[in-house]
Amino acid sequence: MINTIRILSAHKKRIVVSTFTVAVLTAALTFVIPKTYTATAKILPPQQDQGVFGMMMAQVGGLASLAGDVLGNGTSGDTCVGFLQSDTISDRIIDRFALAKVYETDTRADARRALEEHVSIQLGKKDGLVSVSVEDRSPARAAAIANAYIEELSSLTAAVSSSGASSERAFMQRRLEETRRKLQGAEEALKAFQQRNGVIKPDSQMEASIQTLAMLKAQLTDAEVKLAMARKTFRDSEPEVREAKAAVSKLQAQIDSRQNSKGGGAIPNFGGAPEVGQEYIRLMREFKTQEAVFEALTKQFEISQVSETKDFAKIQVVQKATVPDKKTGPRRASITLAAFFATFFISSLWFVMKARFQRLPGEKRDEIVELAASLRRW
Incomplete structure (x- = not known):
């Protein structure tokens, strides 16, 4: 420990200079990174049984929980999240906003991955609300995409529910x-x-x-x-x-x-x-x-x-996404601090390891050099 402190003290000037140099350069680069904005929309999933299946299952004591699990008592939020994350809705959003061009992607799969990186879909454990957060360089587009997700979800759930009810009615x-x-x-x-x-x-x-x-x-x-x-x-x-x-x-x-x-x-x-x-x-x-x-x-x-x-799977919009007026990225202070501490740690570790390497016997140093050379060739 004492030797480590001595080594760091002997090279403190280099460590300080390299640390502050990297921190200043990083801070400067953050001003080049485009600003990003985040818009969030929140919905309340259906809280009542939907469709003939749930209404019939509610009459059966042994299967009463089945209707709730399928149609809205406890897992409707998970179902909404699953719909929102589906390729069906993703493709509709990509086509609607020409995101393949915005994200500069060549294939549909790449466009989906790019969209996934810009969208966060979460189900609140305490309030049960489903939130859709969209990050984009354009604040207006971020809000529009978040609201479009809710619109597409409502359209998809209504279509699925209506189709299921028609099938059940025909069967009956x-x-x-x-x-x-x-x-x-x-x-x-x-x-x-x-x-x-x-x-x-x-x-x-x-x-x-x-x-x-x-x-x-x-x-x-x-x-x-x-x-x-x-x-x-x-x-x-x-x-x-x-x-x-x-x-x-x-x-x-x-x-x-x-x-x-x-x-x-x-x-x-x-x-x-x-x-x-x-x-x-x-x-x-x-x-x-x-x-x-x-x-x-x-x-x-x-x-x-x-x-x-009846009106199937009614999606209640709790919070409509509005155009954000404050950027959410890049977080210049966090990035600069991370670069500062990372440089300080790496430079300190470098000088300590270099000093210990120089203290090794000649044979050991030669073995390490040969190992490093072989790794570079590999």
């Missing part, structure tokens, strides 16, 4: 029409049976069993629809789909148990019932089942129609 409409045909067929078959054999009045236990089984099958159809919706968003290996599949399997097991039961309030054993009674129970069960399924699908179809016409 097909299921509803299919069930309508089955309900009409079941009703006509039951009427034809009653015209041939008269009206049969089942006992209260049998009627309750038929009604219960019909409700279970309606719930099964509802669960199958939700599983189909989940598979449009998640992979089969993800927990949301596994939970939906488990709900379907559980309901199917309950239905199978009731259909195979020979007592305990379930459908009676048809093998021991008169042939006419068996036929009536089968027709009545089919009619009640299709009636319950049709009612459930009608409600879901109405939800899908409302979702298709």
Whole structure:
């Protein structure tokens, strides 16, 4: 330590001169660097469930968290950030402001990288706001690009949501029409049976069993629809789909148990019932089942129609980017101080290492010189 101080003291003049020379030159160069300005826009991501998927999932206890995760409760901010960082929006911004020419790039990929270097997109951990900060030599262009990001995000989310809602509505409409045909067929078959054999009045236990089984099958159809919706968003290996599949399997097991039961309030054993009674129970069960399924699908179809016409994924602008009147770069003081301390450290280390090198035995110095020469050749 004492030797180091002695070495630095012996070369203090050179160290001071080199340090201040580099600092002054650096300070002068910072005045040549063009000024840059930063404009920031902030938005509040959607805070409520959007679309038919979320509205339907909200009705299911076991899958209630799924709608929130997908449509705005907790991860809508991350979704907005992902959209903002996508190539789709980047390309729109590049074309809109001719940034390939501004950044002097030859390819689309280079233009994207240059844009990424000038834009900062962050999600606030405490307030949940998404901020878009753009740095540019032109203050007006910085503000325009920041606001354009928000406009493109609103356009993209609206297009995605509308497309998804239309697909969901079409899917529900097909299921509803299919069930309508089955309900009409079941009703006509039951009427034809009653015209041939008269009206049969089942006992209260049998009627309750038929009604219960019909409700279970309606719930099964509802669960199958939700599983189909989940598979449009998640992979089969993800927990949301596994939970939906488990709900379907559980309901199917309950239905199978009731259909195979020979007592305990379930459908009676048809093998021991008169042939006419068996036929009536089968027709009545089919009619009640299709009636319950049709009612459930009608409600879901109405939800899908409302979702298709509603205002999807409303982006709330908390802070619109304004033209900045104060530069954010270059930070001359920080750059000059960094150059000052870096030069002082490097020059001090140089003189210390040089003095220690000179104190080494001749053989050691020769080995180091040869090593340095070989490294330069390599």
